[in-house]
Amino acid sequence: MTERDRERDFERDLGRRLADAGSRTPTLDPGRLQAELRRRAAAADLLDVAYASVGSPLGELLVAVTPRGLVRIAYPGEEAEVLEELASAVSPRVLRAPERTDRVRRELEAYFAGRLRRFDLPLDWSLVHGFAIEILHATARVPFGSVATYGEVAAEAGSPRAARAAGNALHVNPIPIVVPCHRIVPASGGLGGYGGGEERKRFLLELEGAAPA
């Protein structure tokens, strides 16, 4: 065996030994790492969008907040797209941070339990633009237990003939439930459409005792 062969063998053994020792390195506790990271990020103003999953009778809701307020509630099934949307429209500094969404979670739980009729949450309208802002502001004024027509919200928003545009704006409401687009129904009767599906709209209106016959 030449010196060169011995070198090669040794280095091969060393490689195996390193891989072996590497497999025994302590594993990371991701929960602890992330809790501490979120704390430091928030302290340094680096947590622009915090989100968490919140259980509800309508499924696991994705709730996202910014330092300004609640920015997004999403029904199940589009989490990845919603986070991408937040990253590009608000900030890519998006972190899972349940403790930041606690206030929203508590109010949602109280609402679904029938203990809360009016949400008291700061809202961040970053995802809403143009005419939709007026429509959603008008929608937010429709009280628990009552309904309004698309035409009525459009009129309330200052454009009485824009019922169809109102419908479009409501369909992309980024903060459903809290901004109660489920309370807006067609003048012709029936429930009308809903971004989360008609079943959910019916559930919410029944919860509020406002389902049309």
Add this chain to the structure above:
Amino acid sequence: MRPPPFQTLIDAHAAELHRFLVASIGATDAEDCLQETFLAALRAYPRLRDTANLRAWLYTIAQRKAIDTVRRRGRHRTEVLAGESGEARVPRSATAAPHEMTDDGLWAAVRSLPPRQRAAVVHRFVLDLAYREIGERMGCTEEAARQNVAAGLKRLRREVTQ
């Protein structure tokens, strides 16, 4: 491409970056160093132009933070724990074979390597990456990665057998 939500970077790379840092600077400092890495990344993230290789970008930051940690330690030698610095000497014996070494002795030897050799050796053996991937993560060519691994091994062999 717009940067994806930062959480996806943590979910995809935290465990692997942690192994890289444990092997590079020791378990005591690895977690804090990983925090520093992610905080620095989070700070720079919205201004990041090139999002094609986010993993390589994270490794660049992690490596810089690892070097900072080692330097800081150098200034406060007394605080350094045994087994993670020059104080815990690499066991030297003329007959040391790799399988006879303790993990601590092995890591002490790895940590005594120059930063690029150390990173290359850790990528190759601890993370089990091909030279092309190592090059991508270290921001060098495949050939340079291969040379760094070879030089690192040679030096390790001298360390443990001399």
